[in-house]
Amino acid sequence: MAYHQPYDPYQVYLPHSHPHPLPPQFIDEPGAINTLFVSGLPNDVKAREIHNLFRRRHGFESCQLKYTGRGDQVVAFATFTSHGFAMAALSELNGVKFDPQTGSTLHIELARSNSRRKERPGSGPYVVIDNRNKKPSKSQDDQSDEDSDPYEAQEPGSSDSPKENDNSKSEADSDQDSKAPSANGHLEKACEGSSCARPCSTLFIANLGPNCTEEELKQLISRYPGFNILKIRARGGMPVAFADFEEIEQATDVMNELQGYLLSSSDRGGMHIEYARSKMRKQ
DNA sequence: AGCACA
Secondary structure, eight states: OOOOOOOOHHHHHOTTSOSSOOOGGGSOOTTOOOEEEEEOOOTTOOHHHHHHHHTTSTTEEEEEEEEOSSTTOEEEEEEESSHHHHHHHHHHHTTOEEETTTTEEOEEEEOSSOOSOOOOTTTOSEEEEEOOSSOOSOOOOGGGGTTOOOSOOOOTTSOOOOOOOOOTTSSOOOOSSOOOOOSSSOOOOOOOSSOOSOOOSEEEEEOOOTTOOHHHHHHHHTTSTTEEEEEEEOTTSSOEEEEEESSHHHHHHHHHHHTTOOOTTOSSSSOEEEEOSSOOOOO
């Protein structure tokens, strides 16, 4: 095996350049955001998983997992040594399927402010903030298993470790007005008032102001677990939107969470959300 | 009250 080191004229003619020049985007201005905000995580995500997701990225510094206390919603923050590194990780990881089992898709944006918690000796490479008030039986401390990750972090998009699908709550669908369409021969027109639609994993969103944009709505909705895609239709009149989720339960959660939510673009009060009449078509 | 895309 003969190694051929090709003659590189630039090495000769540019001898004084810095050996590792940083592109301008990796040099921070004061106040640049180095922290990413991560949503779309399954609610059983572990801090270790977040850490493994980011640890190999250039410039990674530390991360934290946060139980928001809003339902089971979990978000994470990842801090990098520079804005540019944060952006690189953002563009590489945004939108990847985090859990093929549930279809949850990572939504990553720049954080509104930098995380103050840098990695300190003694604090560990990641941190958990728990704002939940009720403890679901087991008070398992996530920080205790900080080094128990035998597997190497995988590239996003590649397959995941197979894990059991314990859908313990898939049966617990206690929806009062939507009895399962059993074969009782009746056309159930239990369409009293507003929510007359049967559950659907696509939501219909109305009462949007004329200036509502898809971007604004997406910013809000895409951080919820199971979010798939959002579409806005203007149809000449007021815009309406369709938001598709992987599971009906996830759509239901979002509907309950965001019903009446006041968008900053709104000139008419909070948004109105119902189940769509039909599931958004796959495309 | 306003529900598209095929």
